[in-house]
Structure formats: C-alpha cells, structure tokens
C-alpha cells in the first residue's frame with residue numbers, strides 16, 4: 001500500500017514537472033526574438049502587377065485564412081487548443097496595414113517574424129520563404145491596395161493543454177520562424193516556365209505540402225497518381241474532379257483558389273513536378 005502511494009505521488013510530481021516544462025518551453029518559443037534584416041524588395045505600383053498580386057494572394061491561400069477581403073478572421077477555435085485569429089492585413093482600424101513598413105511586410109511574409117521580432121504563429125512562412133522578390137513585391141502591392149476594413153481582432157490565445165500538445169508534437173509547424181534558415185543564401189527563383197523547377201516553386205507557395213506529406217501526391221511510377229494524365233490533374237485543379245470521377249470538396253482542398261488563379265502552363269509545370277516526386281514506398 002505504501003509503495004503504491006509513493007509510486008502515485010512520484011507520478012504526480014513527474015506529471016507536474018512535465019507540465020511545467022511544456023508551459024515554460026512554450027513561453028520561451030512565444031517570447032523568443034529573431035534579429036533578421038528583411039531583404040529589400042521593390043514594391044511596384046502598376047495595375048498589372050497589382051492584378052498579379054491579387055492572383056498570388058489566392059494561389060498562396062492567404063485569403064483562405066485572412067478572408068477574401070484580407071480583414072482577418074478566426075483561424076483556430078478549439079477549447080483544447082485555444083483561439084487564433086489570422087490578422088487583419090488592411091489599413092483599417094485594427095489592421096496591420098496602418099503601421100507596417102515595407103521591411104515589416106517582407107519580414108512577416110517571408111520569415112514569419114512580426115515587427116516585435118517574435119515568431120508569428122501558423123502563417124506558413126516556411127513556404128512563402130521561397131517567394132521570388134517579384135512575386136512577393138506583387139503580393140505586398142496588392143495587400144496595400146485593398147480597401148481598409150475596420151476590424152480589431154484579439155491576439156492569439158493558446159490554452160494550457162494546447163501548449164502541451166504543441167510543445168510535444170509539432171512546435172515548428174506552429175512557429176514558422178523556427179523552420180527557416182533566416183541568414184542562409186536565398187533560394188534561386190525559377191523563371192515562369194513549363195519546368196519542374198517552376199512547378200516545385202508553385203507547389204511550395206501554394207502550400208500543397210501542408211496537407212499532403214511529401215509523396216502522397218507523387219505521379220512517378222509507383223506513386224498514387226501514376227495512372228493520372230496531365231489533363232486529369234488540370235481538371236482536378238479547375239473543376240475539382242479526380243481521375244476516377246470523384247469530386248473533391250473545396251472545403252477540404254482549395255483547388256479553385258489555386259487552379260483558377262494559375263495559367264494552364266503553370267498547372268502543366270506543377271504536374272511535371274509531381275511526376276518527379278518519389279513514390280511513397282520507393283525508399284527515396
């Protein structure tokens with residue numbers, strides 16, 4: 001009996017310690033600051049570039065989280081995890097557009113770091129890191145051009161249990177700044193062409209890998225899409241129909257935001273890239 005009591009007391013202390021550890025480690029991640037000098041990106045003003053920026057904001061799925069007017073909205077609302085709002089990006093009251101400098105935009109989108117130097121949460125900067133100067137410039141130009149919307153949103157609130165889960169399982173997915181080599185050489189931006197490189201670029205900036213683990217959508221021999229043709233892939237991205245006639249809900253996969261804002265050549269490039277992805281069990 002006494003042994004049992006000692007054992008349970010020990011367990012309780014251990015649990016208390018792990019809880020304290022996860023809370024502290026989460027707090028450290030939240031408060032950690034990064035000293036990153038944003039690259040200088042020219043923000044163009046022409047109408048054509050702004051139109052291109054509007055397309056890229058949909059392709060990059062910014063509108064999926066920040067809303068079609070970019071005024072922000074709830075992104076995660078879960079009693080165990082907490083409440084997280086995607087920020088209001090406009091120049092309205094409560095919008096970050098009022099106070100952001102060009103460098104702030106670059107640092108936030110490409111590095112996942114806010115003006116206070118801390119990692120933002122969730123916004124998938126690890127993928128936007130690859131954005132070329134030209135495309136990033138167009139995106140910022142478009143965001144600056146959207147009508148201001150007054151909407152004050154609360155700061156992220158992450159519940160104690162959410163902090164435990166995040167710390168134990170996937171902290172880097174929550175703090176994108178941790179995933180990025182901020183001082184490394186910038187990856188080369190491929191030219192817009194029907195090429196594997198440009199296809200990979202598009203797959204990155206449109207977040208395919210957030211939902212599909214690397215090779216789940218491989219079209220290489222042995223991959224799940226090996227029997228698909230280029231035309232099958234294009235119709236999935238434009239009408240949401242898979243090669244065997246199944247409809248993929250736009251709620252599950254925002255194919256329309258991506259497919260309707262890319263050209264046919266862009267989709268061909270993406271298909272070329274999927275054909276190079278190693279099949280899931282090929283050992284590569």
Ligand code: HEC
Pocket residue numbers: 057060061062063064065066075084085086087089096105108109114115119120121122123124128139155156
């Ligand atoms: C999966 C959802 C998601 C996607 C996709 C997303 N964001 Fe975010 N974004 C967020 C959340 C949530 C925050 C709030 C982060 C915080 O408060 O720490 C945020 C914050 C930001 C901020 C910082 C604003 C501030 O409060 O200082 C900028 C700038 C931003 N996002 C731009 C973009 C752009 C541009 C895109 C597309 C290229 C994009 N985001 C795509 C969820 C998302």
Ligand code: HEC
Pocket residue numbers: 202203206207208209210211212217224225236242243247248249252253254258270
């Ligand atoms: C927000 C999550 C999400 C994103 C982002 C996303 N997908 Fe999907 N995708 C899904 C889901 C979920 C399904 C399965 C839908 C179903 O089973 O009905 C799917 C299905 C597919 C299929 C069909 C697979 C099959 O075997 O029938 C292909 C191909 C595909 N996605 C490619 C892509 C590509 C390429 C991108 C990036 C351009 C992408 N997806 C981005 C969630 C996503």
